[in-house]
Amino acid sequence: xxxxxxxxxxxxxxxxxxxxxxxxxxxxxxxxxxxxxxxxxxxxxxxxxxxxxxxxxxxxxxxxxxxxxxxxxxxxxxxxxxxxxxxxxxxxxxxxxxxxxxxxxxxxxxxxxx
Amino acid sequence: xxxxxxxxxxxxxxxxxxxxxxxxxxxxxxxxxxxxxxxxxxxxxxxxxxxxxxxxxxxxxxxxxxxxxxxxxxxxxxxxxxxxxxxxxxxxxxxxxxxxxxxxxxxxxxxxxxx
Numbered sequence: 001x002x003x004x005x006x007x008x009x010x011x012x013x014x015x016x017x018x019x020x021x022x023x024x025x026x027x028x029x030x031x032x033x034x035x036x037x038x039x040x041x042x043x044x045x046x047x048x049x050x051x052x053x054x055x056x057x058x059x060x061x062x063x064x065x066x067x068x069x070x071x072x073x074x075x076x077x078x079x080x081x082x083x084x085x086x087x088x089x090x091x092x093x094x095x096x097x098x099x100x101x102x103x104x105x106x107x108x109x110x111x112x113x114x
Numbered sequence: 115x116x117x118x119x120x121x122x123x124x125x126x127x128x129x130x131x132x133x134x135x136x137x138x139x140x141x142x143x144x145x146x147x148x149x150x151x152x153x154x155x156x157x158x159x160x161x162x163x164x165x166x167x168x169x170x171x172x173x174x175x176x177x178x179x180x181x182x183x184x185x186x187x188x189x190x191x192x193x194x195x196x197x198x199x200x201x202x203x204x205x206x207x208x209x210x211x212x213x214x215x216x217x218x219x220x221x222x223x224x225x226x227x228x229x
Contacts, residue, residue, distance in 0.1 A: 044205070101159045
């Protein structure tokens with residue numbers, strides 16, 4: 001079965017530190033890839049997505065992610081985090097199979113101290 | 115555009131009781147999803163509808179969970195009887211259609227606590 005692995009359960013950073021959250025998926029075919037963010041008390045929001053083309057995608061709020069097909073990875077990065085980035089981050093995969101819905105990882109909680 | 119509406123926001127019930135959640139997707143969105151998010155885990159798909167037909171309910175515990183989407187618009191998810199392990203946030207999402215390339219819009223969820 002397809003699955004998504006997020007290696008970091010809880011990450012704690014100081015403001016201005018750089019961020020990288022790991023995401024790997026298990027599916028041999030073509031996929032679309034997503035990162036969602038959930039701020040405290042809010043609903044899931046799309047940060048960025050990869051469908052095709054340039055494997056380095058840029059999203060909202062200065063986030064970016066790189067798709068490395070050979071490693072089945074889609075890591076999320078931000079060069080300098082802010083306190084307002086404190087949230088839970090979910091990697092999700094949509095395999096190119098008819099009718100297959102988004103498959104989510106377990107999430108990474110990011111805590112940024114000011 | 116209006117978002118995905120869910121109600122209630124919170125629900126506390128005793129085990130073995132029944133509960134129902136309601137979802138109103140974005141107007142025109144043909145596909146509707148129910149996800150279960152247990153604390154500390156990512157959302158897990160329970161059921162996917164395309165209009166009023168079921169596309170995937172392979173992970174729905176059918177002995178206690180049921181869902182319907184009459185007329186292809188609103189949807190209800192029911193649990194009867196509830197167990198302690200059903201405590202979770204139940205998320206509804208919708209998209210224009212089934213298939214890759216269509217973005218999902220999520221509702222705020224219903225937080226269920228079973229005591």
